[in-house]
Amino acid sequence: MTKILKASLSALAVTAVAMSAQAAELGAADEPIKLALNEWTGQHVTTHVAGEMLKAAGYEVEYVTAGMMNQFQAIADGDIHATLEIWSSNVSDQYAVLKDDGKLEELSDLGLNAREGIAYPAHVADLCPGLPAWEALKDCAINFATAETLPAGRLVDYPADWGTPGADRMVGLDLPFKAVPAGSEGALIAELRASTEKKSPLLITFWQPHWAMSAYDVKFVELPAGEDACFTDPAWGPNPNAINDCDFSASRIFKAAWPGLKDKWPAAHEILVNYQLSVEAQQPMMGAVDVDGDSVEDVVAEWMAANEGAWKPVVDAATK
Structure with missing residues (x-):
């Protein structure tokens, strides 16, 4: 210590x-x-x-x-x-x-x-060429799929009582991912640890400051800048039919x-x-x-x- x-x-x-x-x-x-x-x-x-x-x-x-x-x-x-x-x-x-x-x-x-966003351990870039650009997730979602999410990829979102910011981005950006809430902060860390040890795919909603950002070499996906209009005007951003098609607003x-x-x-x-x-x-x-x-x-x-x-x-x- x-x-x-x-x-x-x-x-x-x-x-x-x-x-x-x-x-x-x-x-x-x-x-x-x-x-x-x-x-x-x-x-x-x-x-x-x-x-x-x-x-x-x-x-x-x-x-x-x-x-x-x-x-x-x-x-x-x-x-x-x-x-x-x-x-x-x-x-x-x-x-x-x-x-x-x-x-x-x-x-x-x-x-x-502080910063929040959609993130991944650095090794995942080799499993999804094109990262950190968010568009890369459109073509490699199947690599993140599990039995409960097929054919969509899995996003490990915040615990349910923290809200659903990760799920909101998947819908807003029309990405083929299903958000699955983690049970706790500890469950999020367990996902990062397992992915790092096994070099397996992982997409996760995460934040800094957090010791795991350094311990597991976590990177943020580059999403469209989170401007106020993104959260109220569907016409703003890459998806003309939805709000939340952008990064998290500054925390x-x-x-x-x-x-x-x-x-x-x-x-x-x-x-x-x-x-x-x-x-x-x-x-x-x-x-x-x-x-x-x-x-x-x-x-x-x-x-x-x-x-x-x-x-x-x-x-x-x-x-x-």
């Missing part, structure tokens, strides 16, 4: 977006602040770093397992107080409704340089909270607003968990100890 984490120690991974001129009150420090844990390792890392910052400020923290799509009502109800890694490309319509109704507060961007990763957080725990609210995490910090920690088998708690504790100069000013600005 130490070897993996050293690569990130020089990165200013947690910074203050804005420092307060005057420290905020702790508020109800004897009552736990409940942070949502979603289904992927990076989110656990992000959340535990935030949790340790809150503990350093003098707060009690509880971690609550909550699905990405169903956490927002719990936050609006005050049963969960914050969620720290929301991807704009994968957020439910309910989020916007609750936010517009004043039942959720959007805090700020997390600071991760924004942000944080949200129960609106009562700022009044009940003022300093915690300030810390979470100002909290940022970089790809350079998050990705090695994810690798320490998913590759080396270390616990999230141990990995984050080692990172916090080695990077006090990066995160402590954010806590101090809110509390001293």
Whole structure:
């Protein structure tokens, strides 16, 4: 774990977006602040770093397992107080409704340089000549077929409760692929590992930051640029009969909270607003968990100890 984490120690991974001129009150420090844990390792890392910052400020923290799509009502109800890694490309319509109704507060961007798309391990280019151009998939889909998808190729999409962005692209671009949801993030990684070891075909919906992007030499398919018109106007793009005939829109990763957080725990609210995490910090920690088998708690504790100069000013600005 130490070897993996050293690569990130020089990165200013947690910074203050804005420092307060005057420290905020702790508020109800004897009552736990409940942070949502979603289904992927990076989110656990992000959340535990935030949790340790809150503990350093003098707060009690509880971690609550909550699905990405169903956490927002719990936050609006005050049963969960914050969620720290929301991807704009994968957020439910309910989020916007609750936010517009004043039942959720959007805090700020997390600071991760993110990308999502249709991807493949590098060796697959030999099995589908013409990659990374998306048009190549029209002619080699049969190479990706399985018993459950024949005659179409198989796309391993995100887990069902993350939405269906991969399936949307297959329909939008009229590609002969059937999207099959993965059971979890771990199932997606298992697909990448098996494909790399066996040099077998694989098309997958994936994202960065993620340690697997480097570990399995994952490449993105080059799709038409994801402009706003692509998602609303069928006439835009290569398929005149469908929307979503383009790449994913640029992903924004942000944080949200129960609106009562700022009044009940003022300093915690300030810390979470100002909290940022970089790809350079998050990705090695994810690798320490998913590759080396270390616990999230141990990995984050080692990172916090080695990077006090990066995160402590954010806590101090809110509390001293």
